[in-house]
Amino acid sequence: MSVLLEVDHLKISARKDDDNLTPIVKGVSFNVARGEVIALIGESGSGKTTIALAALGYTKPGLEFTGGQVRLEGEDVITMASDQLRALRGQRVAYLAQSAAATFNPALTIGEQVTESCVLHGILNQEQANERAEFLYRALELPDPDRLGKRYPHQVSGGQLQRLMAATALCGKPDLLVLDEPTTALDVTTQIEVLKAFKSVIKQEGSAAIYVTHDLSVVAQIADHIVVLYAGEVQEHGSAEQVVSHPGHDYTRRLMHAVRPPPAAGQGEETSSEHRREDPALEVIDIVAGYGKARDGTPAITVLRDVNVSIERGHTVGVIGESGCGKSTLARVMAGLLPAAQGKVLLDGDTLQPTLEKRSRSELQKVQFVFQMADTALNPRQRIDHILGRPLEFYLGLKGKEKRRRIGELLQMVELPQEFAGRYPEELSGGQKQRVNLARALAASPEVLLCDEVISALDSIVGANVIELLKRLRKQTGVSFVFISHDLSTVASFADEIVVLYAGRVMEKGTTDAVLSPPYHPYTRLLISSVPELRVGWLEETMQTQEAQAGIDRVVTLTDTGCPFFDRCPLAIRDTCDRETAPARQLGAGHAIECHRSEAEFVH
């Protein structure tokens, strides 16, 4: 294979306000051969996106090239004149961004944006381009390819937009594709579909690709070669097979270590019984909740229907489901942020008032909420000691010395240095902010901690460390956790019990081992099989399964009657599943599955 792109001792720096240069990329070299997929892997700050963009001769505002070359077929793109660059972008090298939702212009039709580049570059005329676009829509298995071009970006789903980005990039038949974390923002079930579409189209078109990601398991499915980056330097470089199965560098091993094994029974820790008591700490009974004005106990948009969950003292309940399934809504009902239309929330056996305002201070203290995004959950204008000190003062009445001592303890508990007390949130990294976020909830000495996707915004190593921290805190304090996540592997390694939510209904619940071993609810099975495994060839195998073919990449729809999973279920029974609410089958020891099928039919 001939070399298409040579990145040769590339250096990129950031220019600060005082005109000093801070190196971001520190002399990176690698080659991309024709038709080959190279993965750039690393965590945030590793410079992977910056390097990938250099292939288009582009730097983000505030950055500049300070050395080296990026040669496309022998020609340095860094020194190219701007009209040469314009001719190169979109025609020879095409870019796919992380968030398609933000990178599609909301005011223009999809068709115009897909065909724009190749028509402007004179590769095709508008008619040919439309034909090619339609061909690509079909190749990417997008719905309604004839009329898709006339629609607007907001009219299609996120997964579809992501594939439309691919169509945009491929329309001009580029030699090189640059894919920047194209599946990171997607649900696992959507992710495999998009991955599969990318992989087959790349193969079919024969273009080379640079695939930027932080997710090793994704890389294993799609890349021929892997370049591991840390802090703007190459740590390891080799074939996908070699890097995945015999990582040669410490950092790669750390990355591998942070990848959790596919979810299966027996991954959770032995629950200690020392904090156990008879009555559950928190319990929700027959909850119906949603948004909009409630009429006769039914909100305008009902998200949760007849949800029953109980959290034993000292236990961790994982709540799992795709986005739009009502996971966060459930946490908000528990916290009192969203009053339920029907049903009760019990704390230590006593009914809690549905709204915040009516709950007593000690009730509020016992249930603490940890928000998903530490970035936005911490007031940027408050110092860390104020953030941590307020709940101490508010709930426990601590002041002065006593308060300062406790702040010190809290920082120690979440493994942050003491001097962080005097810092502002923006002076902390993402993981450190999330630790402060946790410490604030712990400051209240709560009984139940509601954790809403607390690690999903973090890099894999950082996220893994936070999970380890949570495990230690659970042992130390005996706090019960409600752990909401769309990542089944994380939940499998952390939760004692799992509640599987789909479209606001509990599909399955039980102990982690029971839920993650057969018999499965069809939805649980789909979720399990969608989690990418860290081995080459997993994607192809999975796509053959019945679940994947029936259930992937469909939008979660809330339904009033029948089982909402009906349209994605390989075992669906027409005229039954879509009409009647599924019965809850008790399969022993708190394990329940809501499905019309019987236990015997689940097994395979």
Place this chain on the structure above:
Amino acid sequence: MSDTPTPQNTNSAIQFDELPDAPPKRKIKLSLLGKIGVVVLIFWAIVVAIGPMIAPYHEADILDEELFIVPGSDEMYPDTDFQPPSKIVLLGSDYLGRDTLSRILFGARTTIGISFIATTLAYLLGVLLGIAAAVGSKRLDMILSRLNDALLSIPSIMFALVMIAALGSTIPLLILLTGIIYATSVFRIARSLGQEVMVSDFVEAARVRGEGLWWIITREILPNIAMPLATDFGLRFVWVILFISALSFLGLGVQPPMSDWGSMVKENLPGLIYGSVAPIMPALAIATLTISVNMIVDDISAHTGGKLAKRMIA
């Protein structure tokens, strides 16, 4: 996982530290124009403080003819009005033969003082009501917003005109009127900024904690909207100066013999055709002040976004 690190060694054990994603503290660096703006602004601040003390004459003094007698000339009764700049009157004299420089120095206090107090009042009113609309009930928001829309729809000069005609032109009324008129635009800004912060996660976190409204407003919302409001204060201050000057120009503002820059332009307009600088000087005073405030504001807002856009189209 079996190899859980113990809490003590976790930090030191991380060989590959998580890279801080925090940008270094952003300091506002002013451009040359911005720096000039600051110098001019400081200059006028000093004039406000000590202007009347350093003024060669009183603002209402009509200068004696004797002052203008050129030594050696036999002209005993020289003109004192619209005189060009000279040693006696550094910036010339006005239509009544008063010293323009002294009147500008005195007028600085009137013009800037009234405008500043009026802007502050507008801010107190606008921020208070704007935040109330942002955090209060839907109905309160609706009532305040419609009332505000209605006030906004009346041309501000007309509003002032009717009120001054009804109640007479006094400085307190001038301040109150200007404050109310400009509170409408402050209300809109404070409301939208407040609404933005109100839905943020950290306010929600405070609500789940059980914090009261007062705490949320003073500790969570206000500190986060202070900076954009401060920038806007500059802009609003300029509008208020122009508005008060326009009122004075129409004869509705500051009443003689007090000097104020707007009315000084108006009084001396007839001198323009004789080439007198008397109407130009106060106009220049207004312009230097307002332009410098605007240049500083522009510089600050460029730091929060404008520069990004600049690099996008290389």
Place this chain on the structure above:
Amino acid sequence: MLWRALLSRLGISLVTLWVVSVLIFIGTNLLPGDVAQIILGQMATPESTAALRAKLGLDKPPYLQYVVWLQNVAMGDLGISKAGLGAGLGTPIVEILEPRIFNTLRLTGLVTVIAIPISLFLGLIAAMHPGTRLDRAVTFSTLSLISVPDFLVATMLVLIFAVFLGWFPAIVYLRGDETGWVLIKTLAMPILTLVIVASSQIIRMTRATVLNVMSSPYIEMAILKGVPRKRIILRHALFNAVGPIVNVIALNLAWLVGGVVVVEQIFSYPGLAKLMVEGVLMRDLPLVQACAMIFCVTYIVLIFIADMATILSNPRLRHPK
């Protein structure tokens, strides 16, 4: 979706209009002096004043006066001028208003036709070449022009064009039958002043809005697709910048109709704003109320149109899922 958004905007406008009518009624009734006394002048006796007050309906309680007034206004009857204003007592206000409205509309129309294309052009040019000498020149001069009082702009123009160059008359004297070149010459100074003041605002807003849109990810994407700069601005950015630009244009139009007192005074231009000033000085309540209502209705209608444009330019509302 679309209809709901439009209807709710319409509702809001109507409520605002009602609040405005109340405010205007209260505000104008604060004006001191008894119209009856002013009309009767020296001949006022207690009896004749009371009789005239009854005739004018001034002896009724305020809320009744408001209801009557609102009914009349809604029917298009703006009442009868109480002080006459040159046309004599009892002239219907509509008759006084008509030529003034014509004058104001003519001035506003001419200014709009000249200012908007210039502003959009300069604003876009500046946004297309940020940081260049051209951009800095545009930014600095518009910044200076919005910072100085409009009476200063007007006086400087008079000084240059009327006094030194003698090209145009400094004061507008309209007989009403001017046409062509004469008309243009007469109107040149006020038009020039207003074009300068209004354009500065629109230019700044256009530039700022377009630059703001330019920092969004889809513009970066367009750059990475190799789309030429001109197309990026005109096709990708401008479409998304319509809302704020239309809004600032609407605000400026409203200002041209009712807020140009200073300019109309300086040039003695017989427009609506000047009429209202005269009305206030004469304590002619119905006239002041009528003018104020016209200004507020203009503002509300223009803002409503701007909002509609924003709503209509939003594909989410135009093409629901």
